[in-house]
Amino acid sequence: MLAVVNERPIAADLFTLAPDLRLIGGRNRQSGRIVFPLPSDRESFERVELPHRGPLWSYTVQRFEPKSPPYFGEKPFQPFAVGYIELPGALIVESRLIDVRFDELHIGMPMELTTFALRSDEHGAALMFAFRPQAGNRP
Amino acid sequence: MTQVYIVGIGIHPFGRTEERTGLEQGAFAVRAALADAGLEWDRMQFAFGGSDAAGKADTLVTELGLTTLPFINVLNGCATGGAALFGAYSAIKSGEFDLGVAMGFDKHPRGAFASRPEDWGLPAWYGEAGMMITTQFFAMKLQRYMKLHGISEMTLARVAEKAYRNGAHAEHAWRRSPVDVETILNSQMVNDPLTKFMFCSPSEGGVALILASETKARELGRTNVRLRAVAVRSRPAGSFEVFSPTLELERGPAPTVIASRAVFEMAGLGPEDIDVAQLQDTDSGAEIMHMAENGFCADGEQERWLAEGRSRLDGQLPINTDGGCLACGEPIGASGLRQVYENVVQLRGAGGARQVPRRVRAAYSHVYGAPGVSAAVILVC
Numbered sequence: 188m189l190a191v192v193n194e195r196p197i198a199a200d201l202f203t204l205a206p207d208l209r210l211i212g213g214r215n216r217q218s219g220r221i222v223f224p225l226p227s228d229r230e231s232f233e234r235v236e237l238p239h240r241g242p243l244w245s246y247t248v249q250r251f252e253p254k255s256p257p258y259f260g261e262k263p264f265q266p267f268a269v270g271y272i273e274l275p276g277a278l279i280v281e282s283r284l285i286d287v288r289f290d291e292l293h294i295g296m297p298m299e300l301t302t303f304a305l306r307s308d309e310h311g312a313a314l315m316f317a318f319r320p321q322a323g324n325r326p
Numbered sequence: 327m328t329q330v331y332i333v334g335i336g337i338h339p340f341g342r343t344e345e346r347t348g349l350e351q352g353a354f355a356v357r358a359a360l361a362d363a364g365l366e367w368d369r370m371q372f373a374f375g376g377s378d379a380a381g382k383a384d385t386l387v388t389e390l391g392l393t394t395l396p397f398i399n400v401l402n403g404c405a406t407g408g409a410a411l412f413g414a415y416s417a418i419k420s421g422e423f424d425l426g427v428a429m430g431f432d433k434h435p436r437g438a439f440a441s442r443p444e445d446w447g448l449p450a451w452y453g454e455a456g457m458m459i460t461t462q463f464f465a466m467k468l469q470r471y472m473k474l475h476g477i478s479e480m481t482l483a484r485v486a487e488k489a490y491r492n493g494a495h496a497e498h499a500w501r502r503s504p505v506d507v508e509t510i511l512n513s514q515m516v517n518d519p520l521t522k523f524m525f526c527s528p529s530e531g532g533v534a535l536i537l538a539s540e541t542k543a544r545e546l547g548r549t550n551v552r553l554r555a556v557a558v559r560s561r562p563a564g565s566f567e568v569f570s571p572t573l574e575l576e577r578g579p580a581p582t583v584i585a586s587r588a589v590f591e592m593a594g595l596g597p598e599d600i601d602v603a604q605l606q607d608t609d610s611g612a613e614i615m616h617m618a619e620n621g622f623c624a625d626g627e628q629e630r631w632l633a634e635g636r637s638r639l640d641g642q643l644p645i646n647t648d649g650g651c652l653a654c655g656e657p658i659g660a661s662g663l664r665q666v667y668e669n670v671v672q673l674r675g676a677g678g679a680r681q682v683p684r685r686v687r688a689a690y691s692h693v694y695g696a697p698g699v700s701a702a703v704i705l706v707c
Contacts, residue, residue: 197455224449249462256453258456280571283456
């Protein structure tokens with residue numbers, strides 16, 4: 188999904204939209220360890236793009252509306268899926284899961300990076316990263 | 327080094343007590359523990375205490391008496407009680423003091439705990455997107471564990487059923503009516519696979535324990551319950567904790583595994599020597615996973631344990647004999663000390679309808695809290 192004029196990432200340096208959608212992580216210049224999100228300390232961490240595909244590591248469904256703050260999602264609340272996705276050679280990242288039926292979620296399910304509008308108002312939409320089943324596995 | 331004894335215990339009933347603040351419930355528990363020990367507040371040489379959300383423990387001196395004792399505040403999430411006990415135990419074991427208090431209390435608003443990303447060094451988007459929710463963590467740790475080790479939803483329901491059955495016999499418990507497995511399985515889904523009756527709720531309550539050196543315990547004629555070992559450990563690399571936007575590919579053990587090994591080594595005992603255990607049961611799945619993390623069974627064996635009733639009051643290792651967090655709710659600052667209170671009750675043989683039928687000589691308790699702290703305690707008589 189590419190951004191339209193009034194859509195903007197929810198935070199700077201979280202993901203790139205072009206040329207490809209990728210999460211932005213950091214690689215520790217000394218240990219080589221990968222972290223996400225990219226720390227502000229650029230002397231210790233260099234910017235790296237993370238793999239955008241990997242298997243679902245675990246998951247659940249958020250059935251009740253989280254307290255606000257800190258939650259700031261679309262109203263009215265609809266249950267949503269969250270999970271951890273194993274990004275090979277990098278790390279395991281927590282994410283909202285979209286475009287999937289709750290009863291089809293399973294550990295090992297092949298997932299890929301996407302985005303969605305977490306909330307929108309007259310000024311535009313806040314884009315959040317998410318993972319969805321890889322093509323062929325979507326409803 | 328001296329041995330450390332528990333010479334008095336006191337509890338303010340858990341649940342909801344509209345007319346008392348958390349601090350008042352803490353003071354109530356301290357007075358009850360002093361009465362149990364036959365002592366006055368002015369004999370106390372120190373206190374360790376804490377609450378997560380109901381005020382500063384050390385202000386209790388206003389209520390209990392301005393005796394100038396050192397009163398140390400403790401704040402370690404759900405492991406606060408374990409940390410307070412560790413402080414009190416160490417103070418006496420060192421020989422510096424011979425009589426003091428470990429206490430904790432709390433009073434939380436209804437509903438799931440709300441946390442602010444900035445308090446945890448996390449970006450705002452993590453909370454805005456609805457991922458900063460403790461119950462999601464418990465569900466996701468469990469979901470993977472169930473898949474890897476073949477744990478069924480029925481087993482989760484059996485844990486909760488046992489909790490409410492035991493809680494019905496505990497005067498200090500909040501939920502005191504049995505609930506059957508069908509009701510538990512069919513109750514509202516909160517975070518899959520955990521339903522409403524499989525989760526504990528934030529609640530209120532207070533607990534206090536009076537600790538004494540061997541000399542002092544003999545003077546008081548109270549040498550029946552000894553604190554054999556206390557271990558508190560924070561998380562090692564690769565553990566899976568609440569509020570983690572990422573995890574490392576290389577997985578490591580939980581802090582509970584480390585604390586448990588340490589406490590058994592200190593006590594010179596093994597899991598097979600334990601007669602009763604109180605394990606952190608924030609949800610049904612937590613009790614299941616903590617059975618293995620504390621060394622009482624291998625991963626996956628819980629399925630058979632629960633089906634055969636091995637952790638019931640009359641089983642080979644009764645677990646959470648007062649209904650645990652599921653039946654008592656969770657006042658964060660008091661929860662870990664409630665477990666020790668319950669173990670003292672069991673060691674004294676004073677459990678009434680929930681008393682473990684066989685002789686109790688060694689009792690184990692375990693609390694776990696965010697962001698990855700575990701405390702394990704072994705009592706013997």
